[in-house]
Amino acid sequence: MAAISTGVHHRSYRSELRLRHANAEHVRLAIAIALLVVLPFLASPFWLTVANQVGIAVVGAIGLNILTGYTGQISLGQGGFLAVGAYTSGLLVARMGVPTGVAVVVAVLTTAAVGAFFGLPALRLKGLYLAIATLASQFIILWVVRNWTVVTGGVDSLVVPRPALGDAVLRTDFAWYWVIGIVAAVCVVVSRNLFRTGIGRAFMAIRDHDIAAEAMGVDVVRYKVLAFALSSGFVGLAGALTAHYRTIVTFERFTLEVSILYLAMIIVGGLGSTLGSILGATFMIVLPALITQAGQSLQGSFLARQLPAIQLGVFGLVIVLFLIFEPRGLARMWQRTKDYFRLWPFRY
Amino acid sequence: MTRTRQLLAALLSLALLATACTTDDDGATDPTGGATGDGTAATGDPIVIAAIFDLSGATADVGVPFADGAKAYVEWLNANGGVNGRPIELLSQDYQYDVANAEQLYSQYQSQGAVAFSGWGTADTEALRTSITEDMVPFSSASYAETLADPAETPYNFVPAATYSQQMRIALRHIADASGGENAQVALFHHDSPFGLSPLEDGRQYITDNDLDITLEAHAMPGGATDYFGELSQAQDAEYIIVQNVPSLTAQLARDIQSQGLDATLLCLNWCADEVLVELAGDAANGALGILPFAPPSQATGDLSAVESYLADKGQTLDDINLHFTQGWYQFSVIVEGIRHALDQGLELTGSNIKTALEDMPPLETPVTTAIDFTAESHAGMQSVRVYEVQDGSWVGITDAITP
Numbered sequence: 001m002a003a004i005s006t007g008v009h010h011r012s013y014r015s016e017l018r019l020r021h022a023n024a025e026h027v028r029l030a031i032a033i034a035l036l037v038v039l040p041f042l043a044s045p046f047w048l049t050v051a052n053q054v055g056i057a058v059v060g061a062i063g064l065n066i067l068t069g070y071t072g073q074i075s076l077g078q079g080g081f082l083a084v085g086a087y088t089s090g091l092l093v094a095r096m097g098v099p100t101g102v103a104v105v106v107a108v109l110t111t112a113a114v115g116a117f118f119g120l121p122a123l124r125l126k127g128l129y130l131a132i133a134t135l136a137s138q139f140i141i142l143w144v145v146r147n148w149t150v151v152t153g154g155v156d157s158l159v160v161p162r163p164a165l166g167d168a169v170l171r172t173d174f175a176w177y178w179v180i181g182i183v184a185a186v187c188v189v190v191s192r193n194l195f196r197t198g199i200g201r202a203f204m205a206i207r208d209h210d211i212a213a214e215a216m217g218v219d220v221v222r223y224k225v226l227a228f229a230l231s232s233g234f235v236g237l238a239g240a241l242t243a244h245y246r247t248i249v250t251f252e253r254f255t256l257e258v259s260i261l262y263l264a265m266i267i268v269g270g271l272g273s274t275l276g277s278i279l280g281a282t283f284m285i286v287l288p289a290l291i292t293q294a295g296q297s298l299q300g301s302f303l304a305r306q307l308p309a310i311q312l313g314v315f316g317l318v319i320v321l322f323l324i325f326e327p328r329g330l331a332r333m334w335q336r337t338k339d340y341f342r343l344w345p346f347r348y
Numbered sequence: 349m350t351r352t353r354q355l356l357a358a359l360l361s362l363a364l365l366a367t368a369c370t371t372d373d374d375g376a377t378d379p380t381g382g383a384t385g386d387g388t389a390a391t392g393d394p395i396v397i398a399a400i401f402d403l404s405g406a407t408a409d410v411g412v413p414f415a416d417g418a419k420a421y422v423e424w425l426n427a428n429g430g431v432n433g434r435p436i437e438l439l440s441q442d443y444q445y446d447v448a449n450a451e452q453l454y455s456q457y458q459s460q461g462a463v464a465f466s467g468w469g470t471a472d473t474e475a476l477r478t479s480i481t482e483d484m485v486p487f488s489s490a491s492y493a494e495t496l497a498d499p500a501e502t503p504y505n506f507v508p509a510a511t512y513s514q515q516m517r518i519a520l521r522h523i524a525d526a527s528g529g530e531n532a533q534v535a536l537f538h539h540d541s542p543f544g545l546s547p548l549e550d551g552r553q554y555i556t557d558n559d560l561d562i563t564l565e566a567h568a569m570p571g572g573a574t575d576y577f578g579e580l581s582q583a584q585d586a587e588y589i590i591v592q593n594v595p596s597l598t599a600q601l602a603r604d605i606q607s608q609g610l611d612a613t614l615l616c617l618n619w620c621a622d623e624v625l626v627e628l629a630g631d632a633a634n635g636a637l638g639i640l641p642f643a644p645p646s647q648a649t650g651d652l653s654a655v656e657s658y659l660a661d662k663g664q665t666l667d668d669i670n671l672h673f674t675q676g677w678y679q680f681s682v683i684v685e686g687i688r689h690a691l692d693q694g695l696e697l698t699g700s701n702i703k704t705a706l707e708d709m710p711p712l713e714t715p716v717t718t719a720i721d722f723t724a725e726s727h728a729g730m731q732s733v734r735v736y737e738v739q740d741g742s743w744v745g746i747t748d749a750i751t752p
Binding site for chain 2: 044045046049050154155156157159171246247248250252253257288289292293295307308309317320321324325
């Protein structure tokens, strides 16, 4: 049967290095791509904005997963790094007229540098202590944004002109869907490939046991800083996309709640898995949107008035339930589903 | 999965759902169906208006009565003829002062055909600025920042009350007049946010432009602080302390001023000058001054019979509500009057038509404000406000409307 992926026989190194081997995997990928291509034509405007938000969150979640899921460094500074990416890109375009593409690249590099700097405590701290140190980065970055008025405009919001290619201005959600989709797809491929390289394996070795990794010759200092830099680069990209998509950058968009939301995304999605980042980001963004939509149909009733409280309650409940029942997240649930069909009628 | 773990998981889920379902109803009126006005109920094509309110977030103490007033107005209006016979369909939700929630609700209500939008906070009104301009949605919010009243920047936003900057100018004018030519030391204590800082620069500009003998210093009131002794020690010689903050934090400041025995007079801008401040601060609020664009019901200069008849149907009187209720009521009526004006001229209800109607509308008189008038050059509707003082636990007007 085509669904069985055991017994895949490689005759060359090249075929062994492919991301996907079995026909079943190719078919699933084709179906997923087909669905994503058809989505913007069928979705309502509301769901299209949700899809765009999901795309941006996927980029950010992949960044955080590289750091926390693959390298084992807990980071609570997501909000701050998103702000760095958004403000860098936004300021370059709004104040200095730099083309959007160049501004985004500069934003990615700047955020990577800032992330590497704030990742230096990771060389001495682990676990909870590192989490608090990265929490400091969240507050420091927001403080700088609010008080460095000469550069960032302080607490005033920054208006970013829409990106334009000649006469074509990137305005509609439909157009943004393709841009964000392509960027997210590239990030997914980059992330998947990263963990087939030596760098990726070094990250995973550091996560599993950094002292043993050091003993084996992995330069822990270099790779920890590199992990922070790479992760922050992705997060800066997500921030830059937010700035151009929303066209208004305010520091209130990048608070601690955002950092926690991203952590929740990768926990629910599955640490240490790119698919987990995608599923987690989708889940954590679509769930509140679904609840809001459900609230509309109950307009005026008791439940509708409690909707924001329900949203918060469900948010916490989801994290707790996942940690109890499926700590390896949605990615693991998907893997189990695939295995069920692959091994049927056997159990294992 | 053992039985114990299953049981624990089930209990945890129930507990979390229970916390989500606790009501946050603090006794405010909650209009449900069955309006009983003595006019004719409106039938006909509903006009969809969207609104977001802060019922459980950072500014909920003023957000709840405001929301109640706005919803009460819609209910009363629908029971008394609607807008030219058409009822208003109000789509609203608590957004908890969260920008992301506001954006999501905005795009949702847009897809449901809202012709106008009532926002709330400075943060979300700023964040939605480009969207409302591109989508051409008439917007009115409870953010009275002057930057939002410039049609060149935000052509679709309308600020019905005196802007924070205008309130600041009125406050400084009053202080200058009261000081009779002598130097006045003034401190601005503000919320640590764009909302708080909004009046500062325009206040300084006003002092320079008019050559006033006022020394103005600004101090941020940090969020989460349990007292403001530190900030007050930096403002020791201030004669007047202008406050741009919410009532609960201002009440704390008032009590700190009293306990320190400072000689400063508190002057509250609109959001902290209300009954909540008086209730929370007790006798520390006596003698405080305030700029109230929307007068307390007891100080209304016009006929409040509409509000009274609505409240009477619910078994309440004007004593049961506070000024934010009438603020929500009459602020909401401004958008609705714009829509009525557009319909009266036979215009289709599009965003740009409603915008033009609001600008062309004759000055709108309400019982609790000075006339509200928008023009194509300025969307700041109110230029003059009275100064009030807390006397024996209630706000009393002590001057006529001041135009700075």
